[in-house]
Amino acid sequence: MDAAVTVTDLVVDRGRRRVLHGLSFAVPPGQVTGLLGPSGSGKSTLLRALVGVQVVRSGEVTVLGEPAGSTPLRSRVGYVTQAPSVYADLTVRENARFFAALYGVGAAAADRAVADVGLDDAAGQLVRDLSGGQMGRASLACALLAAPEVLVLDEPTVGLDPLLRVELWNQFHALAATGTTLLVSSHVMDEAGRCDRLLLLREGRLLADSTPAELRVRTGTDDLEEAFLRVVREQRTGVRA
Numbered sequence: 001m002d003a004a005v006t007v008t009d010l011v012v013d014r015g016r017r018r019v020l021h022g023l024s025f026a027v028p029p030g031q032v033t034g035l036l037g038p039s040g041s042g043k044s045t046l047l048r049a050l051v052g053v054q055v056v057r058s059g060e061v062t063v064l065g066e067p068a069g070s071t072p073l074r075s076r077v078g079y080v081t082q083a084p085s086v087y088a089d090l091t092v093r094e095n096a097r098f099f100a101a102l103y104g105v106g107a108a109a110a111d112r113a114v115a116d117v118g119l120d121d122a123a124g125q126l127v128r129d130l131s132g133g134q135m136g137r138a139s140l141a142c143a144l145l146a147a148p149e150v151l152v153l154d155e156p157t158v159g160l161d162p163l164l165r166v167e168l169w170n171q172f173h174a175l176a177a178t179g180t181t182l183l184v185s186s187h188v189m190d191e192a193g194r195c196d197r198l199l200l201l202r203e204g205r206l207l208a209d210s211t212p213a214e215l216r217v218r219t220g221t222d223d224l225e226e227a228f229l230r231v232v233r234e235q236r237t238g239v240r241a
């Protein structure tokens with residue numbers, strides 16, 4: 001099957017610094033691909049490049065066969081940033097219904113999306129009164145209403161309680177099962193095991209592009225946090241672990 005996202009030799013500078021050092025990879029469709037890496041490794045910058053809002057120095061980013069950020073992709077790619085993308089002075093339900101109207105789906109779909117992200121109890125609250133985790137979920141609910149073919153989520157599970165995190169990951173997989181391609185970033189390695197595929201990023205370089213199972217075999221450990229450390233060491237010494 002054709003890749004949903006193809007990145008070739010992507011170089012990005014921010015300010016006077018090189019942030020991404022020539023990345024190349026492909027993201028298969030209908031799966032949850034995790035973009036894992038420590039804070040500052042370039043995850044957000046990479047996701048910005050995928051949705052076409054990042055100036056790139058060189059290289060190519062293709063999404064669903066089109067150049068990233070091009071007009072035909074507008075309704076086909078969803079993006080939830082780390083900053084909330086909902087209106088603070090509307091309630092959760094009002095936000096969802098607003099976006100539902102924008103995307104031409106009904107109020108029932110809006111209410112379902114709110115329930116799907118576990119915000120039923122907070123549906124009547126103003127967004128400005130929500131916790132950070134709740135705001136992130138409100139943004140996610142609104143992005144889901146567009147039913148995008150590719151959904152890019154920047155650290156959607158930060159600050160969530162463990163139960164909710166599990167529920168969200170289940171929801172990501174349910175979406176993937178319907179054919180949606182998800183790219184989900186996280187700096188928490190224990191989320192790596194929940195992904196179908198992993199891209200490990202460190203200091204703007206790709207350390208691994210594999211499945212969790214392949215990474216475990218390659219590094220000889222079941223612990224993905226330890227696996228990440230071994231891949232870092234492997235890269236430093238130039239010797240495969």
Ligand code: ADP
Nearest residue numbers: 014015019037038039040041042043044045046
């Ligand atoms: P992550 O999302 O993995 O935490 P980012 O993509 O946000 O990483 O940042 C990667 C690098 O780019 C960091 O060194 C960060 O300081 C730098 N950076 C991020 N945003 C800007 C900006 N607006 N101007 C200059 N440098 C930036």
Ligand code: MG
Nearest residue numbers: 043044045082
């Ligand atoms: Mg980030």
